[in-house]
Amino acid sequence: MHQLTLAEIARGLADKKFSSEELTKVLLARIAQLDPQLNSFISVTEELALTQAKAADVRRANGESGALLGAPIAHKDLFCTQGIRTSCGSKMLDNFKAPYDATVVAKLAAAGAVTLGKTNMDEFAMGSANESSYYGAVKNPWNLEHVPGGSSGGSAAAVAARLLPAATGTDTGGSIRQPAALTNLTGLKPTYGRVSRWGMIAYASSLDQGGPLARTAEDCAILLQGMAGFDPQDSTSIDEPVPDYSASLNGSLQGLRIGVPKEYFSAGLDPRIAELIHNSVKALEKLGAVVKEISLPNMQHAIPAYYVIAPAEASSNLSRFDGVRFGYRCENPKDLTDLYKRSRGEGFGPEVQRRIMVGAYALSAGYYDAYYLKAQKIRRLIKNDFMAAFNEVDIILGPTTPNPAWKLGAKNSDPVAAYLEDVYTITANLAGLPGLSMPAGFVEGLPVGVQLLAPYFQEGRLLNVAHQYQLNTDWHTRTPTGF
Ligand code: GLN
Numbered sequence: 001m002h003q004l005t006l007a008e009i010a011r012g013l014a015d016k017k018f019s020s021e022e023l024t025k026v027l028l029a030r031i032a033q034l035d036p037q038l039n040s041f042i043s044v045t046e047e048l049a050l051t052q053a054k055a056a057d058v059r060r061a062n063g064e065s066g067a068l069l070g071a072p073i074a075h076k077d078l079f080c081t082q083g084i085r086t087s088c089g090s091k092m093l094d095n096f097k098a099p100y101d102a103t104v105v106a107k108l109a110a111a112g113a114v115t116l117g118k119t120n121m122d123e124f125a126m127g128s129a130n131e132s133s134y135y136g137a138v139k140n141p142w143n144l145e146h147v148p149g150g151s152s153g154g155s156a157a158a159v160a161a162r163l164l165p166a167a168t169g170t171d172t173g174g175s176i177r178q179p180a181a182l183t184n185l186t187g188l189k190p191t192y193g194r195v196s197r198w199g200m201i202a203y204a205s206s207l208d209q210g211g212p213l214a215r216t217a218e219d220c221a222i223l224l225q226g227m228a229g230f231d232p233q234d235s236t237s238i239d240e241p242v243p244d245y246s247a248s249l250n251g252s253l254q255g256l257r258i259g260v261p262k263e264y265f266s267a268g269l270d271p272r273i274a275e276l277i278h279n280s281v282k283a284l285e286k287l288g289a290v291v292k293e294i295s296l297p298n299m300q301h302a303i304p305a306y307y308v309i310a311p312a313e314a315s316s317n318l319s320r321f322d323g324v325r326f327g328y329r330c331e332n333p334k335d336l337t338d339l340y341k342r343s344r345g346e347g348f349g350p351e352v353q354r355r356i357m358v359g360a361y362a363l364s365a366g367y368y369d370a371y372y373l374k375a376q377k378i379r380r381l382i383k384n385d386f387m388a389a390f391n392e393v394d395i396i397l398g399p400t401t402p403n404p405a406w407k408l409g410a411k412n413s414d415p416v417a418a419y420l421e422d423v424y425t426i427t428a429n430l431a432g433l434p435g436l437s438m439p440a441g442f443v444e445g446l447p448v449g450v451q452l453l454a455p456y457f458q459e460g461r462l463l464n465v466a467h468q469y470q471l472n473t474d475w476h477t478r479t480p481t482g483f
Contacts, residue, residue: 001026002162003479006219009165010067013060020060020070024053024114027072031116031163034483038139040148040158042077043085044117052114059112067222067246069112074167076152077118078125079105079210080199088201089121089133089151092327092347102199103231104168104210111226116164120154123349124318125170125203127151128178128421129411132351137408140183141480142446146405149179155213156183161483166214166223170200172207173306174400174425177437180213181400181449184439184478186466187213188220191456192432193238195224196231204313205236207306207429216476217438217466221245224459240457248460249467254288256465259393261296264424269402273448276441277399280450280469284397287468294389294396298381299427305382306426307419308362308375314352315359321347354415383431390455395465399424400437400449428453436462439475447475 001023004012012018028046035041049072056070075081078088080098087093101109109115122132130138130153140148141161148157152169156179159167169176171189180187188211195210202208212223225245231237260281265274281291323329323343330346333339348356362371389396401421411418428435433453440450454461470476 002030004165005216006067006071006165006214006222009071010222013070014065020053020056020114021050024049024072024116027116027164034161034163037144038141038157038161039136040120040138040154040161040163041074041117042087042089042120042135042154045084045115048084049114049116052109056112056114066112068108068226070114071112072114072116072164073108073223074116074119074155074158074164075105076121076155076167076169078121078170078201079168080201081105081115081118084118086118086201087134088125089123089135090348090352091134092321094134094328096327098199100199103196103233104227105199107229108226113226119152119158119167122151122153123352124201124314125151125172125175126314126351126355128174128418129406130154130179131408131412132349134349139408140405141483142183142405146407146446147182149182149405151175152213153179156180156185156187159185159213159215160480162479166212166219168210168227169213170208170210171429172203173310173429174422176211176213177400177425177435177449177451178422180437182405182447184447184476185213185215186217186220186436186438186476187211188224188436188459188462189428189434190224190228190459191434193236194434194457194459195227196229196234196237198231198233202317204310205317206313207310217463217470218246218249220436221249221463243460245460245463248464251464252288253284253465253468256289256395257393258284258289258291259294259389259396260291261294261299261396261398263296263299264398268420268423269399270404270443272443273399273402273404276448277450280440281397283469283473284465287472292393294393296385296389296427298378298385301378302382302427302430303419303423305375305378306422306430307358308371309379311355311359312362312372313359315356315363318352318356323347351415379430382427386431386433394454395461396453398451400451404443404446404448424451432456434459434462436466438466438469441475
């Protein structure tokens with residue numbers, strides 16, 4: 001039963017082949033048995049899951065239907081869940097029980113989804129390896145000595161290991177797409193403003209966006225349907241109608257114009273990944289797509305711009321965690337300054353402290369113009385590059401990451417080496433565009449992802465291309481040994 005996708009679960013529940021309660025029990029047992037190897041959950045919410053599963057079964061018995069009614073999922077542990085620990089992977093929030101549900105959590109619960117737990121993540125979503133979590137690193141089910149990617153690494157590892165069919169994640173600079181790529185999943189970062197950020201603990205507010213991680217595009221469509229929509233409580237939420245994503249899956253790719261940026265294939269990209277990306281281009285050409293080389297000339301400036309803007313916003317967002325308003329408080333403070341200093345010094349891990357310092361520096365008087373303002377200007381140039389490209393093509397295609405999953409600890413002594421892994425993903429966040437990563441093959445037994453980017457609000461187009469690709473390839477069906 002644990003092999004079923006969300007779409008198959010919906011059919012099985014509708015046909016009364018099994019109940020949500022039965023399925024939930026199977027998956028909870030699987031989590032108890034296998035998660036100790038992976039560390040993908042911070043909290044398993046067994047009681048809540050069984051209550052929600054029974055309630056979903058009653059709703060179905062009363063004639064209700066819906067693709068998410070009774071479907072087991074999990075939430076990245078930065079979505080606030082009422083009465084349940086919401087830790088953000090940090091000692092700072094180790095004992096924080098959110099007083100309310102995030103909009104995404106509430107919407108999915110209303111649709112009948114069953115929450116199995118809260119998944120592990122990089123502390124405050126800062127990272128690309130899921131090694132900065134206070135609760136320990138997450139392991140990649142494809143090779144337990146390797147990272148699963150981050151920061152939504154817990155969601156990715158859990159879904160890849162078939163502990164559950166799908167989970168939520170968030171993507172500030174790649175944290176849905178990158179772990180999806182490194183664990184052989186499909187992951188979608190929606191257009192900025194498509195999914196409500198209310199109740200999602202902020203890292204960098206102008207970049208953060210929630211989205212689905214699942215094995216197939218078909219399942220991402222189902223989960224995104226439950227997450228997306230206007231939310232008056234989020235001032236950056238956009239009041240645009242939500243299309244039927246599942247209905248968008250079946251369009252023909254005949255004549256689809258795919259742009260492949262020449263800058264994507266420079267030094268730094270593992271040539272074995274380049275070859276797999278070319279293979280996926282060929283597969284799409286066979287389906288009728290037309291491929292064209294394009295250019296994103298400002299791409300080289302994306303990492304420096306992102307690593308000014310994201311820490312700047314983080315330094316502001318994280319100022320509320322001071323031991324008074326929110327978060328961990330140190331023992332026996334001497335005075336107020338000591339309380340602030342030690343609460344933050346003891347509550348935040350090294351990567352979070354590094355980002356706060358970089359961000360506060362970039363925003364400080366005398367440096368603002370040189371760093372922050374300049375980074376914002378680069379951000380506009382990057383957006384303009386995309387707008388020009390989308391005048392010529394319908395989709396942009398390339399690698400999701402320059403390398404497959406690295407070994408645990410391999411980049412610990414050099415944070416910049418990890419930042420460079422974000423080169424293909426962060427531009428979509430800087431521009432606010434939707435992006436999807438899907439399985440494209442393996443290098444030495446480790447999964448590789450291909451990334452698709454589309455114009456604003458064209459999530460349906462991304463899902464359509466990915467679904468058609470998945471009907472004609474089988475990478476996404478491969479299961480890691482031992483799971
Ligand atoms: N790796 C990037 C960072 O550390 C992106 C993280 C994310 O998307 N949350 O900032």
